[in-house]
Structures are given as structure tokens and as C-alpha cells.
Amino acid sequence: MESVFVPHKSRKANVSKMERAVRIVVLLAVFLSSEINCQEAILHVSHGNTEREYCIVHNHSWTPLSQTLDAALQYPLVNMTSTVLCNSSGVTPDVVKGKALVVMRGDCDFSQKALVAQSLGATTLLIASNRTLITPSANDSEYAKIHIPLALMRYRDFLEVQVSGEGVQVKLYAPPHSKLDPSIAVMLLIAVVTVALGGFWSGACERDRLKSGVAGGGRGESKAESGELFLYSPLKVVVFVALMCGMLVLMYFFYNVLVYVIIAIFCLASASALFSCLDAVMDLIGCGTGSFSVRNWNLSVRSLILAAVCISIAVVWGVNRNEDRWIWILQDLLGIAFCLNFMKTISLSNFKICVILLSLLLVYDVFFVFITPFFTKNGVSIMVQVALGPDASGEKTQGNMVEVPAEPQTPSEKLPVVMRVPRFSSWAQNLCGMQFSILGYGDIIVPGLLVAYCSRFDVWINSSKKIYFISCCIAYLLGIIATFAVMLLSGMGQPALLYLVPFTLITSAVVAGCRGEMRQFWAGTTYEVRGPERVLDSSREPLLPEGRTDCSVEGDKC
Known part of the structure; x- marks a missing residue:
């Protein structure tokens, strides 16, 4: 009986063809499973x-x-x-x-x-x-x-x-229509770019503060920017999360009253944040200020113009906030500015605080999304009820069941706490009502605070490759992709922090461990906070420039 010999190259070719066939079948399965029949x-x-x-x-x-x-x-x-x-x-x-x-x-x-x-x-x-x-x-x-x-x-x-x-x-x-709607890609782009820009901005501000400290006499002192808040105490973090829980519960029970308070606060905060962002861009491109004086008041032409533009945008959004067709553009613009300014303003002092804060918020997110439906009357989670509004029943129906109003209804007030992008492939959106993909501001800000810390740590160790910042941004990208993938496969909204927190925390810890810098990364900044000033804490081991093993302590450059 003759045996058949298959040459090594031929076997490799067959394996390669088989792999390609498997990939094609998988892609077809994914594509076909993504096509759903709407009701x-x-x-x-x-x-x-x-x-x-x-x-x-x-x-x-x-x-x-x-x-x-x-x-x-x-x-x-x-x-x-x-x-x-x-x-x-x-x-x-x-x-x-x-x-x-x-x-x-x-x-x-x-x-x-x-x-x-x-x-x-x-x-x-x-x-x-x-x-x-x-x-x-x-x-x-x-x-x-x-x-x-x-x-x-x-x-x-x-x-x-x-x-x-x-x-x-x-x-x-x-x-x-396809589950893989282009709006998901737009939402992913908004989230990743906002997190990356916020982290980069925080690192740039830290670099400027350190330079100004050296220029001021080499004693390591540097004034904190106005309104900046440092979270350096675990107790403050616990109190902060407890206040968030209390506020969410209050919003659930007193939504119809508190929603207008939140809208007013958002208009003020987002206008201020947008001004801060645009002012930083103007500084970056070298745009002049053109100052003038009125009754001993020194005023900047640039600041006045920017303030007028930002206030106008916030007012237009406030007046037309329930107009679904186009107002989402302004809401996302103000939301991006709000998130960027928040990430630049709130500073976590070390990785320990990052772990405590992100872990508590992970539990907070999962509890209010998955656990609270067992306690609410209508079986809807408190998080979804507050995010979408008590009257948004059409978006909260389970499975493939839908509800479409038979008559024009007065738009229900919604909290401006989410990014909104209309579903571009929703062929019936002009007939049955617009459908949106949404992502909460917290899903950008919370991991963004860790990204900002990593960016500042790169500055402290003088890392030219920005290894911590880039690694954390990549981890955030993978986490948000995992969130959308699970959402599409399950057909249910997901608490994004359930995926984002492990991805970003574990990645940051692994990078610090592999580089042998976990001790410094865990302890964080060499500066302690005393009122509005950040003073060099000589009791801690100074952070060293990348590649250096020695450093003088009293103000000299390493």
C-alpha cells in the first residue's frame, strides 16, 4: 500500500488556506449576527x-x-x-x-x-x-x-x-439595521480623544508648574492653579463617592425638581470649562490678548470674545436642549470641554488614591446598574432611570419590545450627563423618533483621572517616551472596545467602568512593576499639599529622571 507524502511547503499552504477560511467564516458570522430585525x-x-x-x-x-x-x-x-x-x-x-x-x-x-x-x-x-x-x-x-x-x-x-x-x-x-452602527465608532473616538487630551493637558500643566518652581529659586515651591483640587486622602475619596451615591438617590426620588438645578449648574460649569479649553488653545497658537483698561480694570479683548462665545453656546444649548435633531452637537461639545477641564483640575496624588477611587466607583457603577433593578418598582436600574429620565420608557423596554408615542408629546427633561450620537443607520429615526448611542461623562472622567496621573508621573520621572501615559491610553481604548463588544453581544447597556477600571488599573500596575518603579508610582508626587501651595516633601524619596540613579535633594537639577 503506497503512502502519500505531502511536502512541508504544501502542508503550510493548506494550513494557511484553512486559517483564511476560518477567518472568513468568523467574519461572516459576526456580520450576519450583527444584522437585526427591528420592530x-x-x-x-x-x-x-x-x-x-x-x-x-x-x-x-x-x-x-x-x-x-x-x-x-x-x-x-x-x-x-x-x-x-x-x-x-x-x-x-x-x-x-x-x-x-x-x-x-x-x-x-x-x-x-x-x-x-x-x-x-x-x-x-x-x-x-x-x-x-x-x-x-x-x-x-x-x-x-x-x-x-x-x-x-x-x-x-x-x-x-x-x-x-x-x-x-x-x-x-x-x-x-446593523448593530455595528457608525455612531459607536464616533462615540469611541470622542471618548478616547477626550481622555488622551485631558491626560496630556494635565501633564503639560504639571510640567509648567515644575519649571516655574525651578525658575522661582529652585526650592520646589509652586502655586496651584485657581480652583485646582487635590485628592490625596483616602477619607476624602470615600466621602466623595458617598456624596455621589447620595446625589444619585436624590435624583431618583426628586428628579423633576433637581433636573433643573443640574441643568443650570451644567450651563455654568460647561461654559467656564469651554472658556478654559479655548483659552489654552489660543495660548498654544500664540494668539495675542489685546488688553485695555476701563476704570482701573485691566480687560483682555481675547477673554471677552471667548467669554461671549462660550456663554452664547451654553445659552443656546439651555434654550434648545430638548431639540434632538441637532442640539446633541452642542451638548457633546460642552461635555468634552467639561470632561477635559475636570481631568485637568482634579489631581489624584498617587496610585494608591487612584486604586481606591476607581475601585469604589466600579462598585458604585455595578450596584446602581445591575443590583438596583431588584428594588425599584418598574424594574429599571436607578442609573438608567436617572440618565435617561423617568419618561424615557421607549429606551428602557427589555428585549425586542418597543414603544412609540401615538401623539406628539412634550419632551421630557434629561440630565446633561452623557455624550449623545444619533444612530446613523437607524432608517426609521425620522419616522419613529431619533435613536442615540450614549456614553456617560463618568465613563470618560473616572478612567481619565488615572490617565492624567500617569501623564503627570511621566513628567516627574522625566520620561521622554511617556510610557505610562501611552500605556494607560491604550488600555482605555481596549476597555471601551470591550464595553461596546459586550453591549452589542448582550443587547443590553453596560456599566462601562466594569471594563475600563480593570483594564487601566492593571495595565498601569504592570508597567510600573516591569520598570521597577512601583514604589514611586504607588507613593506618587514628591509634593505635599498645604493650602494653595505644593511644597517639596523631603521625607519622601525623590523621583528621578529616567535613566538616572542619583539626585541631589535641595533644589539642584538631577
């Missing part, structure tokens, strides 16, 4: 040369619709809104046979209406509703009996369709 659909109405589209809600697992307009069948529309169609009495089969039938909602189940319409020969059932449109469902025994499409539409939309008169033709279709 919102489109009612395409045509009358002569006039075409319009309206939002409808259906149940894809019960009565699936075509995914494209071209593939959808067209039927004449029959107005039967004078009845709720709980039985066939008073309805002539010849009138509805082969047509799309519109009836009113009420008095009986959706499945009963569908069975009656089906028995009369109707090809499609549309249920006009004056109440919130919900995903239609039925008992398990009823699902197999219904063979015609069933959907709910707004009654006000039907009245608009009815104006067209006789001869109206309709099509129902529900294009799938």
Missing part, C-alpha cells in the same frame, strides 16, 4: 404621483415583513376604522378581500382582530391607535394561526393618509 417598520403610501412613509410597529417573529420596498407587495387600502373588527358582523368579504385593512384599536386582542381579518380574505391588517404603539404579541397557540402581516400605526398618520382620498396603495417593509 419598527415603514408604511409606504402611494397615491398617483404622491408617495409618503409613516412609522409602524410590528412583531417580526410573529408576522415578518419584507426587508426592502421593492420586495414588498402592494395592496389597496380599505378604511374600516368605524369598527374594531372583533368579529365579522357587518363586514362584507368582497370589500376587504385582497386588500390592506385599517381598523381601530381596542375591545379585543390583536390576534382576534387578525384572525377575523384573515377569515375575510384581507392580506394585511393595520390597527390605528390613539395610544402608545407597542409591539403586538399573542398567546403561543395563536402565533401559528396568523398568516397575514399585522402592524400598529398612529391614528393621526392614518387621518393624513385618508386625506388623499380613494385609490391609496400601501406597502409594508422592515429593513434590518
Whole structure:
């Protein structure tokens, strides 16, 4: 019996081909799994040369619709809104046979209406509703009996369709949209760039303070910038987190009152933060100030112009905050400035404080997202309820169930505590309402404080490669990608700190351990805080420039 010898190169080629095939299969699986069927659909109405589209809600697992307009069948529309169609009495089969039938909602189940319409020969059932449109469902025994499409539409939309008169033709279709919406990439970019810029800014400020300290006589003294806050005590960190918990609980119970307080505070804080950011940019590009005096007051033309611009942006946002179409741009702009200024202003003095703060906030995030639903009346977490507002029920429904208002509603007030980017692939967003991808400011600021500490530590050890800062930024990027991946796979919102905190803390600790600098990294700055001043603490071991092993203590350069 002859044996077959496969040359080494041939075997390698076969393995390579197999690997490529496996990768292709995996990519196809990911792509196909990312295509989901929405419960919102489109009612395409045509009358002569006039075409319009309206939002409808259906149940894809019960009565699936075509995914494209071209593939959808067209039927004449029959107005039967004078009845709720709980039985066939008073309805002539010849009138509805082969047509799309519109009836009113009420008095009986959706499945009963569908069975009656089906028995009369109707090809499609549309249920006009004056109440919130919900995903239609039925008992398990009823699902197999219904063979015609069933959907709910707004009654006000039907009245608009009815104006067209006789001869109206309709099509129902529900294009799938991808879970991998481009808005996720935009949100990821916003988060990573904000964290990186905030950390870089904090490091640059620290470098300027150290230079000014040396220039001031080499005694290591440097004034803290106005409004800067140093967290150097574990007790302060615990109190800070406890206050956050108390504030969140108060927002849950007194949302309708406190929301306006938070909005006012946000307008003031974000305008100030935006001014600080733009002023720093102007300094960076070397833009002059153009000072002048008025009654012994020395005023800067640049500062006045920037202040006017920042206040105007905050006021425009405050006035139009509930306009979904475009106001999210201003909210994200103000939010980015707020996060950047926060990361530059709040300084964590050492890695020990970073570990305590981030760990406590991780527990805080997980508790208020995953545990509190067991205690709330509606089963919604306190974090989600506060972030989205008590009236945002459409975004809090579980699974594939959706709710669409039947009538225009007064916009509910929402806390300005999240970045918002509209879902670009949401084909029905102009019909059923805009859908957004959101990310809380805390998911940027909290890991950003650690990134800022790493940036300052690079300055203290004179690291030209900025190894701690870059490593922590990469860890944040991987953490936020993991957050979005789990969210897409589970179909549920995630507490981002559950992934971001381990990624950033572990990475920073590993870098410090590998470089043999854990002792310095854990202890942090060689400066202690005394009031507004940062004074050299000679009791601690000085931090050394990268690559040096000796250093004088009293103000001389290493």
C-alpha cells in the first residue's frame, strides 16, 4: 500500500488556506449576527404621483415583513376604522378581500382582530391607535394561526393618509439595521480623544508648574492653579463617592425638581470649562490678548470674545436642549470641554488614591446598574432611570419590545450627563423618533483621572517616551472596545467602568512593576499639599529622571 507524502511547503499552504477560511467564516458570522430585525417598520403610501412613509410597529417573529420596498407587495387600502373588527358582523368579504385593512384599536386582542381579518380574505391588517404603539404579541397557540402581516400605526398618520382620498396603495417593509452602527465608532473616538487630551493637558500643566518652581529659586515651591483640587486622602475619596451615591438617590426620588438645578449648574460649569479649553488653545497658537483698561480694570479683548462665545453656546444649548435633531452637537461639545477641564483640575496624588477611587466607583457603577433593578418598582436600574429620565420608557423596554408615542408629546427633561450620537443607520429615526448611542461623562472622567496621573508621573520621572501615559491610553481604548463588544453581544447597556477600571488599573500596575518603579508610582508626587501651595516633601524619596540613579535633594537639577 503506497503512502502519500505531502511536502512541508504544501502542508503550510493548506494550513494557511484553512486559517483564511476560518477567518472568513468568523467574519461572516459576526456580520450576519450583527444584522437585526427591528420592530419598527415603514408604511409606504402611494397615491398617483404622491408617495409618503409613516412609522409602524410590528412583531417580526410573529408576522415578518419584507426587508426592502421593492420586495414588498402592494395592496389597496380599505378604511374600516368605524369598527374594531372583533368579529365579522357587518363586514362584507368582497370589500376587504385582497386588500390592506385599517381598523381601530381596542375591545379585543390583536390576534382576534387578525384572525377575523384573515377569515375575510384581507392580506394585511393595520390597527390605528390613539395610544402608545407597542409591539403586538399573542398567546403561543395563536402565533401559528396568523398568516397575514399585522402592524400598529398612529391614528393621526392614518387621518393624513385618508386625506388623499380613494385609490391609496400601501406597502409594508422592515429593513434590518446593523448593530455595528457608525455612531459607536464616533462615540469611541470622542471618548478616547477626550481622555488622551485631558491626560496630556494635565501633564503639560504639571510640567509648567515644575519649571516655574525651578525658575522661582529652585526650592520646589509652586502655586496651584485657581480652583485646582487635590485628592490625596483616602477619607476624602470615600466621602466623595458617598456624596455621589447620595446625589444619585436624590435624583431618583426628586428628579423633576433637581433636573433643573443640574441643568443650570451644567450651563455654568460647561461654559467656564469651554472658556478654559479655548483659552489654552489660543495660548498654544500664540494668539495675542489685546488688553485695555476701563476704570482701573485691566480687560483682555481675547477673554471677552471667548467669554461671549462660550456663554452664547451654553445659552443656546439651555434654550434648545430638548431639540434632538441637532442640539446633541452642542451638548457633546460642552461635555468634552467639561470632561477635559475636570481631568485637568482634579489631581489624584498617587496610585494608591487612584486604586481606591476607581475601585469604589466600579462598585458604585455595578450596584446602581445591575443590583438596583431588584428594588425599584418598574424594574429599571436607578442609573438608567436617572440618565435617561423617568419618561424615557421607549429606551428602557427589555428585549425586542418597543414603544412609540401615538401623539406628539412634550419632551421630557434629561440630565446633561452623557455624550449623545444619533444612530446613523437607524432608517426609521425620522419616522419613529431619533435613536442615540450614549456614553456617560463618568465613563470618560473616572478612567481619565488615572490617565492624567500617569501623564503627570511621566513628567516627574522625566520620561521622554511617556510610557505610562501611552500605556494607560491604550488600555482605555481596549476597555471601551470591550464595553461596546459586550453591549452589542448582550443587547443590553453596560456599566462601562466594569471594563475600563480593570483594564487601566492593571495595565498601569504592570508597567510600573516591569520598570521597577512601583514604589514611586504607588507613593506618587514628591509634593505635599498645604493650602494653595505644593511644597517639596523631603521625607519622601525623590523621583528621578529616567535613566538616572542619583539626585541631589535641595533644589539642584538631577
